[in-house]
Amino acid sequence: MKHFMLPRNPILREAAAHNEHSPNPSSHKMKPSPSPSRRNKSSKENAPPPDPNSITSDLKHFPSPASAKLKSPLPPRPPSSNPLKRKLIMESSPENSLSDSGVKVIVRMRPLKKADEEEGETIVQKMSNNSLAINGQTFTFDSVADTGATQLDMFELVGAPLVENCLAGFNSSVFAYGQTGSGKTFTMWGPANALSSENLSGDQQGLTPRVFQRLFDRINEEQIKYTDKQLKYQCRCSFLEIYNEQITDLLDPSQRNLQIREDMQTGVYVENLREEYVFTMKDVTQLLIKGLSNRRTGSTSINAESSRSHSVFTCVVESRCKSMADGMSSLKTSRINLVDLAGSERQKLTGTAGERLKEAGNINRSLSQLGNLINILAEISQTGKQRHIPYRDSRLTFLLQESLGGNAKLAMMCAISPAQSCKSETFSTLRFAQRAKAIKNKAIVNEEVEDDVNHLREVIRQLRDELHRVKANSNNPTGWDPRKSLNILKSLIHPREPNSSQNETVNCVSPSSLSIVPSEVSLVLKSPTPSVSPRISISRKSLRTSSILTASQKDSKDESKPGPENMRISFAKSNSSAARTAQTSKSCLAPTEHLAASLHRGMEIIDSHHKSSVFRRLSFRFPSKPAGSNPILPVDVGVQTFPQHDEISERVFLCTNCKAKTQLEVKDVDDSSNLQLVPIDCSESIEKPKTQVPKAVEKVLAGAIRREMALEEFCAKQGHEIMQLNRLVQQYKHERECNSIIGQTREDKILRLESLMDGVLSTKDFMEEELAAFMHEHKLLKDKYENHPEVSKINIEMKRVQDELENYRNFCDLGEREVLLEEIQDLRSQLQYYTDSSSSSVLKRNSLLKLTYPCEP
């Protein structure tokens, strides 16, 4: 216990010397008090960041209980988290500002469980206060607590020195390490019921509540004793867990996946972690109860309520006082970290699966990274050789790097079970403990004295002056108002957003928007706008669908059907699909809008014809054939409604070619659903008054619907592919987990071989364990093989290529290309026609009016 020394601070040293109740097992190691100049130097190296609230020596500035809750990063710490920098600091530090900071290792052996008792005797024997033997092999540590050790004993061994170190200004940490079910949680926090207020003095109470009980007692003692020096303490606590490599705030579990940050001033801290001031034991107990109830637990083969995360309870203790001797004020900051690590378990024995397997894999991986770090630190401490220290390998080591090989006194409480069934895990823990013992930390008192405070005060004063100057300058004659500008900027960044639902209404294609809307009757005949097909570049690749026909096929089929009927069917289809699309996905709105536009324009064409029919049955030319190989032969069409017997009236249609009147039975146009286009070719219309939809309109509509359906199919395919890709991601994750478990089994094998060589493991046991390990690994490999992501990946690729191939085949072999060309040509022809006719439209209109007005009944 050589590393626990008396406080260097004169007040506390004095206090410790006078305080008979204050156990300090290493008082003989006390070092001489540094000279003021030295103290100043060391203080500078550990100076916390300039915080106007903390650097003032005015002791009245401690927060009141009312303002105790705050959210902030972890408190300032000496900027020495960088090992290299730390090394430089340590080298330049005065020798006597350092404490002898070897890691203190205590092994606690839990009593046998009932089930284990049947197996026979314990395999671990305590040899002395600091040694034990297992299978004839002896291990020596700082202390060994056997099955009879009480919670109070553990506190005296670990907790009491920790409190004294903390009051002296040293960062102090306790890590509980060990196999699942070995008693870490029991030791650190005690059973849950021991935390309740009525059991506060119960003998089951764990280390943490005892530490805080002692801490508050000692703080009271100190404050009373040094009233004249205005000694004041304040403590603030946080509680977090690391589960599956993610940090959660246990005091506010809604704060998940918190990030660890590091900067030169504050060192390593957890962003947005809640900290609460504590003044009494009751405050701490409440935090513990709250935090522990939020911890992730699950059952393992050994422990029904196993902690599945690493949890870290942190308390920052700050003390301020004035020295009577030299009148200087001092601020000391120390941090207590109480860490309950998740327990390791051998997955091959427990046969875990699914989420538990992932958990176990993460626990074992981070423990193995901790072990690796401990090995490196031990090697550095023993050989003095500099090596890269992989603190960033895991959240645990990154967060607690200061406790591991840094500026902290560290006690490692290693929990073991003496049961035969836990032999190999116990060996593993003891080896870890042995390596940890070799580590040398470099703890220093984190103290700041008045000189620094004055300097920082001066800086603050200068900054305030600067601020005033800037404020004064801001009242400049230009009249520029920064607040106003800020508001303007804000309004630019957050413009008044229209109601999203309104937005949707605007974007959505309502089926009603596809209805025929009566348009204003104009004397000038409105040219129908060429239809715009949905523009979906990739949809071209998937035009062929299993459920639809190509345009050519559809054309040939449609020929047998009367046009209007067909149009109604198409319209209904597009209506429903538009509604469906609007419901399912916003992203599909654009193509649907295009479709709606196409349909609407189609209907406008019809409507124009309709109007022309109403309005003295004006006729106009509408090309129905592409102008490709065949020259455009304009077909004159008019618009008529379905005849209804009761409302039949005689209408006269004019053929623009022959000017022959055609009498057709049409009804008045009230009901636009009866609308249809009819050719007014004199020869055909007389002989064949049968209704027929112009092919150009029909094709455009059919094409639009066809593409929309193809798009839907394409979306469905994409959805399926996304599902497949998600599965692939899961498979990759699973593979990674399998790999890490296999890695773990290799490490286990090394340990087994070590045990075999040490004679701890008999050849028979070794072979048995080896066989079990191989079986487990075989199972994992089989699982890995069956769910191999590469196979799924290739399947997805193959499906993609097949689809592409089908699309190309559609496009080239099945006539899609021709259909599209035809459509384009149709549209071109229409455009051409209207361009040509626009110049003479006025003339024509006049002449047509002239021709048709006399026909009005």
Ligand SMILES: Nc1ncnc2c1ncn2[C@@H]1O[C@H](COP(=O)(O)OP(=O)(O)OP(=O)(O)O)[C@@H](O)[C@H]1O
């Ligand atoms: N020294 C002890 N005396 C009495 N009971 C103990 C002791 N140590 C552990 N136990 C009991 O053993 C059980 C498991 O202990 P605990 O939960 O502390 O193990 P653990 O090491 O934290 O396990 P895990 O890593 O799975 O969380 C608990 O019911 C606890 O009360």
